Amino acid sequence: MKAPVLLAYDSPLEMRNDIEIAAPATGEVKIKVVASGVCHSDLSVLNGTIPLPTPIVLGHEGAGIVEEVGEGVTSLRPGDHVVLSFVPACGECYACKRGQAYICEKAAAQGAGGLLDGTTRLTSEGAPLHQMACLGTFGPYAIVPEISTVKIPDEVPLDIAALIGCGVLTGVGAALNTANIEPGDTVAVIGCGGVGLNVIQGARIAGATTIIAVDMVDSKLEMAKEFGATHAINASQGDPVAQVMAINARGVDVSFEVIGLQATMEQAINMARSGGEVVLVGVPRMDVFLNLNAAFTFLYLAKTIKGCWYGSSNVNEDVPKLLELWRNGDLKLKELISKEIDNEHVNEAFEDMKAGTVARSVILHSH
Numbered sequence: 001m002k003a004p005v006l007l008a009y010d011s012p013l014e015m016r017n018d019i020e021i022a023a024p025a026t027g028e029v030k031i032k033v034v035a036s037g038v039c040h041s042d043l044s045v046l047n048g049t050i051p052l053p054t055p056i057v058l059g060h061e062g063a064g065i066v067e068e069v070g071e072g073v074t075s076l077r078p079g080d081h082v083v084l085s086f087v088p089a090c091g092e093c094y095a096c097k098r099g100q101a102y103i104c105e106k107a108a109a110q111g112a113g114g115l116l117d118g119t120t121r122l123t124s125e126g127a128p129l130h131q132m133a134c135l136g137t138f139g140p141y142a143i144v145p146e147i148s149t150v151k152i153p154d155e156v157p158l159d160i161a162a163l164i165g166c167g168v169l170t171g172v173g174a175a176l177n178t179a180n181i182e183p184g185d186t187v188a189v190i191g192c193g194g195v196g197l198n199v200i201q202g203a204r205i206a207g208a209t210t211i212i213a214v215d216m217v218d219s220k221l222e223m224a225k226e227f228g229a230t231h232a233i234n235a236s237q238g239d240p241v242a243q244v245m246a247i248n249a250r251g252v253d254v255s256f257e258v259i260g261l262q263a264t265m266e267q268a269i270n271m272a273r274s275g276g277e278v279v280l281v282g283v284p285r286m287d288v289f290l291n292l293n294a295a296f297t298f299l300y301l302a303k304t305i306k307g308c309w310y311g312s313s314n315v316n317e318d319v320p321k322l323l324e325l326w327r328n329g330d331l332k333l334k335e336l337i338s339k340e341i342d343n344e345h346v347n348e349a350f351e352d353m354k355a356g357t358v359a360r361s362v363i364l365h366s367h
């Protein structure tokens with residue numbers, strides 16, 4: 001198999017042509033990955049923000065077709081179409097049983113860069129290659145846990161299904177599951193990339209009537225309006241908190257941070273109204289800490305700060321719900337795709353992401 005590999009942090013991915021892929025073990029399936037989005041979290045592994053072990057095949061936003069099933073796999077058959085979930089959902093652990101599959105206890109294994117048993121099914125030049133999030137969708141094939149898949153109808157195009165796997169579940173879920181948006185609410189979304197645009201459309205679906213998009217790139221702010229933003233603020237043209245207060249002096253009912261920087265996380269906290277909610281979605285470096293102002297002020301203002309992992313999604317319930325919203329015309333999916341590329345051009349997709357010129361680049365694999 002031919003796939004781009006991250007050999008060491010802060011270096012471009014390198015194409016390897018000799019990757020060997022083992023057969024699926026018990027509870028695993030082999031997926032012919034048809035499409036994979038390129039998400040900022042992939043770039044965050046490359047630059048060490050998300051410290052996974054190398055060498056590793058990145059990619060955690062994918063969809064494809066089941067090619068082979070391992071022993072004990074009961075829910076899937078070859079030929080089934082699936083969205084890949086970047087968090088496994090075992091359905092049996094403490095979190096899953098409490099409706100919190102997004103923090104399934106089986107996911108603890110992911111930090112080691114292997115599958116659920118800690119080992120990987122990929123080798124190159126005789127050495128093991130890790131798989132991001134038990135997946136590794138930048139490769140045209142992947143062995144993944146059965147519990148990291150959600151079966152979808154064959155007629156759903158797999159390029160848009162791939163985007164559901166991370167950006168849509170996370171962004172729309174942040175608005176519909178993590179936050180408590182009431183109809184008529186005012187919300188602000190800082191960062192209008194592939195995930196932030198989905199927060200914006202989720203806020204629109206939840207009934208927010210004032211949706212303030214904050215970014216530094218005008219083309220992103222234009223896209224934000226297409227996804228439901230009613231106001232746009234360019235953060236490079238003055239303090240975004242003051243700009244939000246100029247629109248709504250009380251502050252917003254719900255603010256979302258979708259970048260992962262200390263400064264913008266603190267902006268989100270400061271632009272929420274007294275009694276409002278702050279939802280932190282962007283993934284910061286491990287050494288980022290937040291300044292919550294004086295403790296008295298924080299509690300007196302009665303704000304709620306919520307961490308948001310995977311849009312607080314229960315993938316087995318939420319993927320069908322999102323597909324229904326898409327079928328009804330309420331959810332834009334195709335519109336998120338700025339560029340379709342092959343997996344040899346993924347380094348350019350990272351450059352486009354850093355330049356802020358794309359919402360999502362999507363890899364379409366050849367097999």
Ligand code: PAD
Pocket residue numbers: 038039040041044166167170190191192193194195196214215216217220235258259260261264280281282283284308309310311353354356358359
């Ligand atoms: P992206 O790079 O597509 O979008 C980031 C956006 O932020 C771009 O439009 C930038 O122009 C904008 N931006 C950058 N700096 C600033 C600033 N100072 N002020 C205003 N705007 C700015 O990334 P993405 O949408 O793919 O991912 C966004 C974050 O979400 C990233 O940290 C990623 O790792 C995280 C993420 N979290 C989860 C989760 O489960 N919490 C899941 C998936 C992604």
Ligand code: ZN
Pocket residue numbers: 039040041042060061166167
């Ligand atoms: Zn992602």
